[in-house]
Amino acid sequence: MCITQAWRDLLHPGDATDFFQRVPMPPFEPDVVGYSRANALWLAELSRLVYRHDIKEGYPYPQPSLDSFLAAANFNKREFFLNKDTDTQAMLVEHTGTPPYAVLAFRGTEQVRKDFITDLKLGKFTLFGTKKNAHDGFEEALDSVWIDIEAELNKLPANCPLFYTGHSLGAALATLAAAKHPPKALYTFGSPQVGNLAFVNTLPSIPIHRVVDDKDVVPTLPPPFVNFQHAGQEHKLVVQKRNFSFQRLLGPLKPLSDHAPINYVVRIFNEAA
Numbered sequence: 001m002c003i004t005q006a007w008r009d010l011l012h013p014g015d016a017t018d019f020f021q022r023v024p025m026p027p028f029e030p031d032v033v034g035y036s037r038a039n040a041l042w043l044a045e046l047s048r049l050v051y052r053h054d055i056k057e058g059y060p061y062p063q064p065s066l067d068s069f070l071a072a073a074n075f076n077k078r079e080f081f082l083n084k085d086t087d088t089q090a091m092l093v094e095h096t097g098t099p100p101y102a103v104l105a106f107r108g109t110e111q112v113r114k115d116f117i118t119d120l121k122l123g124k125f126t127l128f129g130t131k132k133n134a135h136d137g138f139e140e141a142l143d144s145v146w147i148d149i150e151a152e153l154n155k156l157p158a159n160c161p162l163f164y165t166g167h168s169l170g171a172a173l174a175t176l177a178a179a180k181h182p183p184k185a186l187y188t189f190g191s192p193q194v195g196n197l198a199f200v201n202t203l204p205s206i207p208i209h210r211v212v213d214d215k216d217v218v219p220t221l222p223p224p225f226v227n228f229q230h231a232g233q234e235h236k237l238v239v240q241k242r243n244f245s246f247q248r249l250l251g252p253l254k255p256l257s258d259h260a261p262i263n264y265v266v267r268i269f270n271e272a273a
Helices: 003-011 037-049 066-072 113-120 136-153 169-180 246-250 261-270
Strands: 075-083 088-095 102-106 162-167 185-189 208-213 233-237
Touching: 003 261, 037 066, 037 102, 037 162, 037 185, 037 208, 037 261, 066 075, 075 136, 088 136, 088 169, 102 169, 136 169, 162 169, 169 185, 169 208, 208 261, 233 261
Parallel strands: 102 162, 162 185, 185 208, 208 233
Antiparallel strands: 075 088, 088 102
């Protein structure tokens, strides 16, 4: 992988043109609530694809379009959610083949000022108390789109399995969404800590699969003094030590490169079945 591509994979994942093509995609397992390697692959790819700008975000939007990648993978986009004030985006997609299922995927941090403000806006927090406490910036971002999202979720067929997912900031928003409207399962990739123990205890008893790529730095944030904790079961992707190369030396440091969405996809695929 060339240096420029390594940085692009990290900073601009929506610019890729190989969605659902980088690795073979096994059939999704909508009836499985435990960790599924197949489900993790599909949801990691949808978490990567949601970074691609939608027609609602203005012209020109990238080609091939977001919708065309979804259609090629047998998904129908029920709705794309956007709040320009908070720069929050998500999409609700439905699998058009058999078996049916739906996925709500949230976009993570892009290289824009509003996303960084969201990431940094902790607000007030309790160090040792039992008061429910979640990240203010994450909550404000979700609240800015939640009314529209919930309306669409309520239109889904009652028997349609619903999964939530997201990468980075998107993973945090998906976790908060699960507390409001429980899905069948939640898969997060490179998620920061969202709240304290009191918040974690308010989450419904749904399967939360928290995938962490080796040395990814984002899951260690916010720092320990904030007293936030992770929710769900960690699934660690361990990467074998690689030989030295100038490309790796000049590319992102490993704690950053391990956060790139495509590296989650490739390393989940490389796990033993």
